[in-house]
Amino acid sequence: xxxxxxxxxxxxxxxLRIRDLHVHFxxxxxxxxxxxxTVKAVNALNLDxxxxxxxxxxxxxxxxxTTLGRAVVGLAPVTAGEIRFKxxxxxxxxxxxAFERARAIxxxxxxxxxxxxxxxxVCDLVGLGLKLHHLAEGYEIDERVLAMLExxxxxxxxxxxxxxEFSGGQRQRIALARALVLHPELIILDxxxxxxxxxxxxxxxxxxxxxxxxxxxxxxxxxxxLGVVRYMSNRIGVMYLGSMVETGAxxxxxxxxxxxxxxxxxxSLPSLDPDAPHRGxxxxxxxxxxxxxxxxxxxxxxxxxxxxxxxxxxxxxEQRGDTPTHxxxxxxxxxx
Amino acid sequence: xxxxxxxxxxxxxxxxxxxxxxxxxxxDVSLAIxxxxxxxxxxxxxxxxSTLGFSxxxxxxxxxxxxxxxxxxxxxDVVTMSERELLAFRGRQVSMIFQDPLTSLxxxxxxxxxxxxxxxxHEPRVKPKEAWARAEKTLQHLGIAPERLAEYPHQxxxxxxxxxxxGMGLVLHPGLLIADEPTTALDVIVEAQFLDLLNRLREQxxxxxxxxxxxxxxxxxMADRVTVMYGxxxxxxGPALAVFDNPRHPYTQGLxxxxxxxxxxxxxxxxMPGAPPDLVAxxxxxxxxxxxxxxxxxxxxxxxxxxxLSGMRVACWLYA
Ligand SMILES: Nc1ncnc2c1ncn2[C@@H]1O[C@H](COP(=O)(O)OP(=O)(O)OP(=O)(O)O)[C@@H](O)[C@H]1O
Ligand SMILES: Nc1ncnc2c1ncn2[C@@H]1O[C@H](COP(=O)(O)OP(=O)(O)OP(=O)(O)O)[C@@H](O)[C@H]1O
Ligand code: SF4
Ligand code: SF4
Ligand SMILES: [Mg+2]
Ligand SMILES: [Mg+2]
Numbered sequence: 001x002x003x004x005x006x007x008x009x010x011x012x013x014x015x016l017r018i019r020d021l022h023v024h025f026x027x028x029x030x031x032x033x034x035x036x037x038t039v040k041a042v043n044a045l046n047l048d049x050x051x052x053x054x055x056x057x058x059x060x061x062x063x064x065x066t067t068l069g070r071a072v073v074g075l076a077p078v079t080a081g082e083i084r085f086k087x088x089x090x091x092x093x094x095x096x097x098a099f100e101r102a103r104a105i106x107x108x109x110x111x112x113x114x115x116x117x118x119x120x121x122v123c124d125l126v127g128l129g130l131k132l133h134h135l136a137e138g139y140e141i142d143e144r145v146l147a148m149l150e151x152x153x154x155x156x157x158x159x160x161x162x163x164x165e166f167s168g169g170q171r172q173r174i175a176l177a178r179a180l181v182l183h184p185e186l187i188i189l190d191x192x193x194x195x196x197x198x199x200x201x202x203x204x205x206x207x208x209x210x211x212x213x214x215x216x217x218x219x220x221x222x223x224x225x226l227g228v229v230r231y232m233s234n235r236i237g238v239m240y241l242g243s244m245v246e247t248g249a250x251x252x253x254x255x256x257x258x259x260x261x262x263x264x265x266x267x268s269l270p271s272l273d274p275d276a277p278h279r280g281x282x283x284x285x286x287x288x289x290x291x292x293x294x295x296x297x298x299x300x301x302x303x304x305x306x307x308x309x310x311x312x313x314x315x316x317x318e319q320r321g322d323t324p325t326h327x328x329x330x331x332x333x334x335x336x
Numbered sequence: 337x338x339x340x341x342x343x344x345x346x347x348x349x350x351x352x353x354x355x356x357x358x359x360x361x362x363x364d365v366s367l368a369i370x371x372x373x374x375x376x377x378x379x380x381x382x383x384x385x386s387t388l389g390f391s392x393x394x395x396x397x398x399x400x401x402x403x404x405x406x407x408x409x410x411x412x413d414v415v416t417m418s419e420r421e422l423l424a425f426r427g428r429q430v431s432m433i434f435q436d437p438l439t440s441l442x443x444x445x446x447x448x449x450x451x452x453x454x455x456x457x458h459e460p461r462v463k464p465k466e467a468w469a470r471a472e473k474t475l476q477h478l479g480i481a482p483e484r485l486a487e488y489p490h491q492x493x494x495x496x497x498x499x500x501x502x503g504m505g506l507v508l509h510p511g512l513l514i515a516d517e518p519t520t521a522l523d524v525i526v527e528a529q530f531l532d533l534l535n536r537l538r539e540q541x542x543x544x545x546x547x548x549x550x551x552x553x554x555x556x557x558m559a560d561r562v563t564v565m566y567g568x569x570x571x572x573x574g575p576a577l578a579v580f581d582n583p584r585h586p587y588t589q590g591l592x593x594x595x596x597x598x599x600x601x602x603x604x605x606x607x608m609p610g611a612p613p614d615l616v617a618x619x620x621x622x623x624x625x626x627x628x629x630x631x632x633x634x635x636x637x638x639x640x641x642x643x644x645l646s647g648m649r650v651a652c653w654l655y656a
Contacts, residue, residue: 027491039491060523061479061495110494110521113436157356157614164397165354168435168517169381169550191494194520195435197550199594200381200612202605224495224523231605265524289481 014084015218016049016072016186021081023064023071040290041067041076043242043298046317049186054212054219056233056250058226058265064242064290065222066110069188072220073107074098085186103133106179110190110222116171116178118164122149125163126178133182148181151207153200168195176204180211188220193228205232226266230254235325238262241298242290244317248326258320258333261299297330305332342512342544343369343392343430348405350384350391357616361387361400363568369512372538374545376559376576378552378591380612384568385548386435389514392546393426409512428458432514433505435548437497437521441489447500448472448485451507458508474503477533479526494521502530509541516548531558552595556580564588567613567623574648584650586628622653630654 023042028035041064049055057065070076072083078091085105093101109115116125126145130136136144146156152173163171172195179187189208193201205228211217223229229236230250237247238259246259257263294300300310309331317329321336350362361384369375377385390396392407394414407414409429417425434440442450451471452464462470472482478499489497498521505513519527531554537543549555555562556576563573564585572585583589590608610627613619619626622635634653643655 025491027487058523061499061521061526062493066493111436111438114438153611155611155614157616161354161356165352165359167382167386173381191521195381195517195550197378197380197591198552199591199608201550202594202607206605206607224521226524289483 013050014048015051015053015086016047016220017082017084017087018045018047018068018072019082019084021045021047021068021071021083022079023067023076024079025077037291040242040293042071043290043293045081045239045242045244047237047244047247049218049220051185051218052212052216053235054221054233056229056236057220057222057239058224058229058236059239060265061224062290063239065239066190068239069107069190069220069222072186072188073101073105075107103129103182104184105186105188106182106184107188108175108179108190108192110194113168113171115175116163119162121160121162122154122166122174123159125174126181129178129182135182144181145177148177152177152180153203169197169200172196173200173204183215184217186218186220188222190222191224192221194223194225201228208232238265241293243298243329245299245329246327247317248323248328252323252326256321256334256336258326258328258335259299259330260303260305260332260334263334299330307332340371341368342371342410343367343546344406344408345388345392346406346408348388348391348407349403350387350396350400351403352400354399354616359615360568360618361615362391363615363618365405365565365568365570367563367570367573369544369546370560371544372542373560374534374538374547374558376555376562377546377548377565378550378555378562379565380591381550382612382615383565384615385565386516388565389432389516389546389548392512392514393430393432394422395426395432424458427454427508427510429510430512430514431505431508431510433501433516433518435516435520437494437501438489440501441497443489446486446488447492451485451504454504455507471503471507474507475499477529478502479529495523495526498522499526499530506533506537509537510543512544512546514546514548517550518547519549519551519554527554534558552580552592564591567618568615569623569651570649571624571651572648578648584645584648584655585624585652586630586654587624590627590629622651 021042022044025039025041027037027039059065067076071078074093083091090101123142123145126148127141130141130144146159163174176192193204196204212219221232233250236250236253238245240261246262257266296312296314297310300306315329315331317327320328320333345365345367348362348365352359352361365388379385391402402415448468448471452467455462455467455470472485480496480499502518519530522530547555547558559576561574562576562579564571566587572579572588583592594606594608608627613623621637622640625631625635632653640651640653642649642651645655
């Protein structure tokens with residue numbers, strides 16, 4: 001995989017450029033739903049994706065990964081901030097422009113059940129995009145659908161079955177085929193292999209890598225499986241409570257991560273050894289809620305290394321060590 | 337049936353008649369689960385794990401049907417239970433954490449209300465407020481703040497919804513919990529919390545668990561015994577240590593070889609050549625034969641018998 005481009009040359013080369021993004025939801029709280037509250041699911045987030053990047057996005061459940069992905073394809077409300085795709089703003093697109101974005105940027109949903117119409121055949125589901133975007137016609141649609149289905153491990157026997165007739169992992173692969181057949185430039189994969197056993201997962205990951213090289217695709221790869229992220233990505237981003245807290249080349253992050261939260265994440269890697277001692281640093285403190293994020297560092301209430309300054313002063317995502325592409329939002333980072 | 341067997345499945349056949357034929361999703365499966373143990377169930381996508389789980393609760397999606405076999409829970413056959421008996425049985429005796437939270441939760445009701453409903457169906461005397469509080473307590477162990485119970489499923493993240501499903505499966509303290517891919521949306525930290533909670537419930541209530549998961553790491557960590565399915569059939573079963581350290585069936589061997597190793601920078605992941613069998617027209621003889629590196633002539637003709645190898649069951653002609 002290619003060397004990560006220089007993070008500070010962002011202006012020119014970025015395929016996707018996100019600046020100070022906020023996605024807030026207004027909800028009613030309390031048993032009687034009497035209070036109005038704001039969920040800050042994405043909070044002042046910055047991110048650059050370069051052509052050919054496989055950017056692994058990791059972070060605790062509820063930290064805003066899915067919401068970020070949905071915002072990019074216009075499925076979550078952007079409260080403030082900027083999302084640019086190839087230099088052009090894609091916030092609030094409508095009509096023709098939104099339709100074009102739909103081919104260029106594909107989102108593979110975290111929940112493969114809800115995203116497939118149960119009463120449609122696999123052939124219809126996967127072929128629809130080709131038809132709508134005039135990428136193929138007539139018999140060619142079926143041919144391309146079959147070719148893609150075969151690459152994700154199905155055969156012609158599966159073409160005319162209905163989506164509800166498939167198992168969890170099979171549906172996940174149908175969703176993948178549906179997105180990949182369109183050859184989008186950017187694919188947001190939200191836990192794309194979470195329902196797959198290791199052997200099928202390996203097959204799918206290899207396929208994703210192959211296609212990525214073949215067409216120089218760019219992936220935003222959301223996963224809580226660090227093994228998979230490490231295998232797939234050239235860059236990694238760690239989110240916490242709606243913000244990006246560390247980004248850098250995969251090798252740099254695994255060699256020397258700088259943010260205390262990333263250290264906790266990496267400490268809890270699973271092992272196949274049943275005798276291994278109970279794994280991981282369990283975090284102290286309450287799970288964070290994005291309803292009322294703390295004023296200073298978002299991690300401060302649970303950070304084992306927090307000092308006074310952390311509670312009042314929010315650290316910026318910037319270079320802390322020697323590597324210019326390695327950015328960390330922490331006042332007291334772990335440097336080599 | 338021995339004294340400590342909580343669930344015994346005997347020669348179970350489950351089919352889905354569809355327009356192009358009949359899917360043999362579970363094909364002559366026999367399995368016994370001991371009281372208090374964690375039985376891991378692993379196998380390729382589409383091999384019939386969820387179908388087996390659903391059958392135990394008689395919750396097969398249409399057009400699924402149990403064509404033959406027995407499912408004995410504490411000696412009572414679930415297959416012949418009436419709808420009325422099933423209502424009392426489900427959730428209370430045996431509960432299931434479903435693989436697909438979004439379609440299993442009702443989008444129109446607040447999460448807390450769905451707990452109250454589930455609890456009060458089985459314990460009508462519990463006041464709604466008490467039921468709500470019980471739900472809060474269960475979910476707190478899973479890192480979900482109490483105020484989130486007032487939200488609707490679509491307002492939650494994927495991992496939260498999965499924890500709601502977990503909570504629903506645990507809140508009635510069932511005798512047997514079927515956990516179908518319970519950690520797919522959980523990060524490692526929450527996953528560790530969940531496994532902790534399961535261990536505590538095992539100690540407190542002698543909970544028995546059928547853990548369906550493709551995450552071999554957690555199966556290795558949790559399971560006392562492991563059963564491996566392939567193409568609707570059980571191909572190998574035995575103590576977890578033995579299965580992981582010394583897998584006998586060629587499919588299990590291939591499966592274990594394809595685990596990505598986080599400590600290595602692998603250029604390419606190992607995969608198993610070939611595709612899973614089509615369960616509408618499974619190959620004659622051994623279902624794994626078309627992909628098996630050690631296939632013999634006999635394998636293509638005769639379905640392998642099950643052989644006993646020092647405490648392990650293996651369905652493969654290599655051990656004849
Ligand atoms: N409602 C249905 N109608 C027809 N076929 C079905 C139906 N549900 C499942 N099947 C088929 O039955 C087989 C077993 O499915 P099942 O959901 O049990 O697999 P699984 O082992 O749980 O897979 P996964 O790991 O992908 O969840 C699959 O081949 C699937 O296509
Ligand atoms: N439509 C909505 N209304 C209200 N709150 C929402 C909505 N969608 C998401 N949220 C909240 O925003 C936060 C971020 O959710 P998101 O789904 O982005 O998390 P995630 O990082 O993808 O987590 P997971 O790993 O569990 O999937 C959560 O607290 C969630 O409850
Ligand atoms: S800024 Fe302070 S609280 Fe935040 S991660 Fe760094 S040390 Fe911890
Ligand atoms: S019975 Fe034959 S084909 Fe089947 S797993 Fe054993 S050796 Fe392979
Ligand atoms: Mg998510
Ligand atoms: Mg399943």
